[in-house]
Amino acid sequence: MTIKHILGNWKMHGQKKQAIELTQAIVAFKIPENVKTAVFPPFTSLHIVASELIASKIALGAQDCSNEIGGAFTGDISTLMLAEAGCKYVIVGHSERRAQHNESSELVKHKAEAAISAGLIPVICVGENIGERESGTYLQAITKQTKDSLPSLAHSSKFIIAYEPVWAIGSGKTPSLAEITEVHKTIASLLSYDTSVAKHDAVKTAIVYGGSVKPENAREILASEGVDGVLVGGASLKAEEFCKIIESAA
Numbered sequence: 370m371t372i373k374h375i376l377g378n379w380k381m382h383g384q385k386k387q388a389i390e391l392t393q394a395i396v397a398f399k400i401p402e403n404v405k406t407a408v409f410p411p412f413t414s415l416h417i418v419a420s421e422l423i424a425s426k427i428a429l430g431a432q433d434c435s436n437e438i439g440g441a442f443t444g445d446i447s448t449l450m451l452a453e454a455g456c457k458y459v460i461v462g463h464s465e466r467r468a469q470h471n472e473s474s475e476l477v478k479h480k481a482e483a484a485i486s487a488g489l490i491p492v493i494c495v496g497e498n499i500g501e502r503e504s505g506t507y508l509q510a511i512t513k514q515t516k517d518s519l520p521s522l523a524h525s526s527k528f529i530i531a532y533e534p535v536w537a538i539g540s541g542k543t544p545s546l547a548e549i550t551e552v553h554k555t556i557a558s559l560l561s562y563d564t565s566v567a568k569h570d571a572v573k574t575a576i577v578y579g580g581s582v583k584p585e586n587a588r589e590i591l592a593s594e595g596v597d598g599v600l601v602g603g604a605s606l607k608a609e610e611f612c613k614i615i616e617s618a619a
């Protein structure tokens with residue numbers, strides 16, 4: 370059975386009413402056996418969504434975390450707080466945080482390590498910008514970003530890598546299937562190089578694709594070589610669309 374991860378990043382959407390309605394609609398959907406799915410609401414809706422997810426197969430994730438354990442870090446949220454709120458996953462290094470909050474790969478690596486320490490599974494995002502894609506330097510850019518963002522002791526830790534080309538996010542544009550496979554293979558080769566036991570099932574690293582995933586293109590993306598799932602933005606805010614994407618992974 371091939372496991373596929375279907376992850377819904379709500380970004381800065383999902384106040385109480387929307388969060389409850391959306392979660393209830395997804396919970397009512399029968400998740401296929403081979404699908405691992407999770408939703409990533411904003412921090413303020415984590416508790417309410419967690420209570421809706423009780424007894425469901427759907428996991429909870431947060432969209433960011435601090436690299437610090439605790440202390441004088443006004444406005445930040447620690448990974449222990451996220452674990453206590455019921456999270457299983459946390460996204461780190463999303464391109465919106467790298468661009469809008471100036472997050473470096475070094476910081477992303479420390480966030481991933483903090484997540485692993487708290488028993489969370491970090492979803493580490495990497496991806497080239499349009500300039501890197503057009504100039505043909507995207508594989509070098511992604512290789513550097515991935516290597517610099519990987520937690521130390523990566524070989525013995527569980528994490529997910531999300532390949533999200535910046536130019537594909539929210540744009541309706543996606544790379545070709547061959548281009549997605551090319552990048553996923555490149556990332557996988559870094560993992561087996563850096564992590565001798567990455568192929569072992571218990572620590573096998575899933576590599577998911579994100580950027581304008583919709584019900585219309587999900588099936589072919591999910592069926593592409595090297596694609597272990599998808600990280601969905603806009604379409605994860607509509608229960609019908611998100612459930613269709615889940616269905617297409619069956």
Ligand code: 13P
Nearest residue numbers: 378538539580581602603
């Ligand atoms: P869209 O699916 O809206 O393009 O967003 C992708 C994304 O950034 C998920 O993290």
